[in-house]
Amino acid sequence: xxxxxxxxxxxxxxxxxxxxxxxxxxxxxxxxxxxxxxxxxxxxxxxxxxxxxxxxxxxxxxxxxxxxxxxxxxxxxxxxxxxxxxxxxxxxxxxxxxxxxxxxxxxxxxxxxxxxxxxxxxxxxxxxxxxxxxxxxxxxxxxxxxxxxxxxxxxxxxxxxxxxxxxxxxxxxxxxxxxxxxxxxxxxxxxxxxxxxxxxxxxxxxxxxxxxxxxxxxxxxxxxxxxxxxxxxxxxxxxxxxxxxxxxxxxxxxxxxxxxxxxxxxxxxxxxxxxxxxxxxxxxxxxxxxxxxxxxxxxxxxxxxxxxxxxxxxxxxxxxxxxxxxxxxxxxxxxxxxxxxxxxxxxxxxxxxxxxxxxxxxxxxxxxxxxxxxxxxxxxxxxxxxxxxxxxxxxxxxxxxxxxxxxxxxxxxxxxxxxxxxxxxxxxxxxxxxxxxxxxxxxxxxxxxxxxxxxxx
Numbered sequence: 001x002x003x004x005x006x007x008x009x010x011x012x013x014x015x016x017x018x019x020x021x022x023x024x025x026x027x028x029x030x031x032x033x034x035x036x037x038x039x040x041x042x043x044x045x046x047x048x049x050x051x052x053x054x055x056x057x058x059x060x061x062x063x064x065x066x067x068x069x070x071x072x073x074x075x076x077x078x079x080x081x082x083x084x085x086x087x088x089x090x091x092x093x094x095x096x097x098x099x100x101x102x103x104x105x106x107x108x109x110x111x112x113x114x115x116x117x118x119x120x121x122x123x124x125x126x127x128x129x130x131x132x133x134x135x136x137x138x139x140x141x142x143x144x145x146x147x148x149x150x151x152x153x154x155x156x157x158x159x160x161x162x163x164x165x166x167x168x169x170x171x172x173x174x175x176x177x178x179x180x181x182x183x184x185x186x187x188x189x190x191x192x193x194x195x196x197x198x199x200x201x202x203x204x205x206x207x208x209x210x211x212x213x214x215x216x217x218x219x220x221x222x223x224x225x226x227x228x229x230x231x232x233x234x235x236x237x238x239x240x241x242x243x244x245x246x247x248x249x250x251x252x253x254x255x256x257x258x259x260x261x262x263x264x265x266x267x268x269x270x271x272x273x274x275x276x277x278x279x280x281x282x283x284x285x286x287x288x289x290x291x292x293x294x295x296x297x298x299x300x301x302x303x304x305x306x307x308x309x310x311x312x313x314x315x316x317x318x319x320x321x322x323x324x325x326x327x328x329x330x331x332x333x334x335x336x337x338x339x340x341x342x343x344x345x346x347x348x349x350x351x352x353x354x355x356x357x358x359x360x361x362x363x364x365x366x367x368x369x370x371x372x373x374x375x376x377x378x379x380x381x382x383x384x385x386x387x388x389x390x391x392x393x394x395x396x397x398x399x400x401x402x403x404x405x406x407x408x409x410x411x412x413x414x415x416x417x418x419x420x421x422x423x424x425x426x427x428x429x430x431x432x433x434x435x436x437x438x439x440x441x442x443x444x445x446x447x448x449x450x451x452x453x454x455x456x457x
Contacts, residue, residue: 008091010253012084018248019071021241024279025351026067027286030358032237032350033325035061036312041457044322051223052230053238054127060238067283069241071123078122078155082111083245087253088417092381094401101404103397104261105417106250106277107384112178115387115419116273117148117233120242124231125152134227135159139189139214141269141344142168142389143175144419145233150182159228160184163191163217165344166209175423189214196220196318210334211270211345216318234270235315235324235349243276250414251280261292261414263400267392268296268305268363271349277416278361285360294361295400296352297392299371300440302335304328304348305356305363307446312456313347323454326353330449336439343389346449366395367438372431374398375421387419388427 025031034043049058060069071079090103108116128136135158140146146162153160162184169176169188176186187193189209190200196216200207207213215232222230232239254261264281266274274296284290298305304327314331315321328347335344348356355361375391377398378384386394397415404411421428430436 006089006257006259009086009088010257011086012249012253012256014080014084016252017076017079017084018245019076020068021071022244022248022279022283023063023067023069023241024244024275024282024286025064025237027283028064028354029286030354031064032354033312035322035324038314038319038323038454041323052219054124054131054133054229056127056130057124057238060241061236072126075123075126079245082118084249085110087250090382093378096377096381097398097401097405099401099405100408100410101401102410102412103401104254104259104412104414106246106414107417108246108273109384109387109417109420113144113148113151114423115144115148116243116246116276116416117145118151119245119276120233120239120272121145121148121152122155123242125149125156125158128158128229128231129156133158133229135161136229136231137161137163137218137222138231138233139163139165139211139218140168140233141165141211142387143172143179143423144387146179146184146186147175149231149233150179150184153184154182161218161221162186163189163214163221165189165211165214166207171426172423189217191217193217194220196320200317204334207334210317212315212317212331215316216320219316219320220318234272235345235347237351239272240275240279240349240351243272244279246273246276246416247279247281250277259412260290262411263293263295263413265295265297265393265397265400265413265415267343267389267416267418268298268348268352269343269389270345270347271352273416273418275349275352282355282360295396296356296361296363297396298363298365299343299392300365300367300438302329302344302346303365304346306365308348309450309453310353310357311453313453315347324350326350327356328453329446330452332452333446333449343392364396366392367440369431369436369438371395372427372436376431384417385421386417387421388424390416390418393417
């Protein structure tokens with residue numbers, strides 16, 4: 001029970017910000033399966049990963065025993081520009097829905113990049129600078145990660161090369177221009193600038209691209225230039241670690257007012273924000289201290305959790321990256337050109353995949369038009385225009401609140417509002433004009449991706 005009157009927005013003091021990231025893998029009995037070398041099928045070692053990632057990030061990637069990892073002071077000082085982020089009680093939405101449920105959202109859009117991605121971008125740029133590198137390469141889908149990384153690289157005076165999924169490059173020109181304003185070079189992917197890009201274009205002429213394609217190009221660009229490393233905005237263990245500040249702040253704010261969430265909801269594309277939001281709560285569940293219902297929400301057009309296979313697969317379309325055991329639609333899967341640009345990856349974080357496989361959380365897929373209907377409803381009553389990705393979580397949060405209305409249960413719902421949608425107006429225009437359609441792949445559509453899964457001994 002809450003012991004204080006709960007304000008609209010709960011802010012922590014700077015002194016209450018997390019000083020350590022939380023590594024949920026330390027509390028998992030079944031650890032995520034290791035990344036495998038695609039040539040030898042042996043677990044990737046520190047030396048195997050060094051040519052691709054920064055040294056300290058490799059250590060974080062491979063560490064599944066250390067529960068708390070200190071956040072360097074330079075990163076914490078940068079965080080202070082926009083953190084702690086607010087935990088908001090959605091009083092207006094509750095009133096509109098006439099639900100007995102209590103709805104909270106952790107708002108991560110209160111920075112120039114417009115999303116939670118900056119939490120990891122600044123960390124990865126910091127470690128690249130500490131290592132004395134010239135710059136980094138990356139991919140981006142909706143553009144939130146590319147925007148965040150371009151900001152972080154500008155802060156540390158690093159070169160930033162971004163491969164942006166072609167459909168998003170065309171749909172979201174203003175986000176592209178924000179990246180360029182911060183000094184990044186932005187290339188639509190797949191492109192003619194890399195060997196793997198040319199191969200993909202030859203095999204799929206006119207393709208709208210995918211995150212898997214863009215990853216392949218970014219990795220090739222990093223490994224073919226001296227003084228560069230590849231960085232990634234989702235999926236990897238290191239990214240979920242950095243994003244744990246979201247959940248740590250959420251839990252601290254709720255504990256401050258004696259609030260315990262019953263249901264925790266996050267959108268899921270690769271897993272960064274979902275993993276970050278649920279991590280400290282999942283830790284309590286793993287240790288047997290509390291119980292929560294966790295819901296991952298993904299687009300019906302790219303249903304990695306709900307229709308994918310739990311198997312080793314390539315992390316990229318060009319098949320140059322390590323093999324990861326995850327829920328996947330196959331690295332050859334090219335999703336439809338929907339407007340949830342950040343939720344179009346063929347696979348899911350190995351950590352979240354293991355938790356899902358062990359029955360510790362559930363997943364739901366939702367259709368695009370229902371997601372935008374929820375986004376519109378939320379914007380009209382809560383005053384924030386949400387990103388399409390975030391709106392997947394809003395859709396299910398509203399659905400759960402309406403269930404409480406039917407049953408009379410007073411559940412407490414927490415969801416992640418990962419960012420704002422002010423660069424996603426092409427999508428909103430399509431929805432407002434009634435031109436948006438739903439695409440759900442058939443089993444036949446998914447089969448070629450499954451056929452591309454590597455054969456494991």
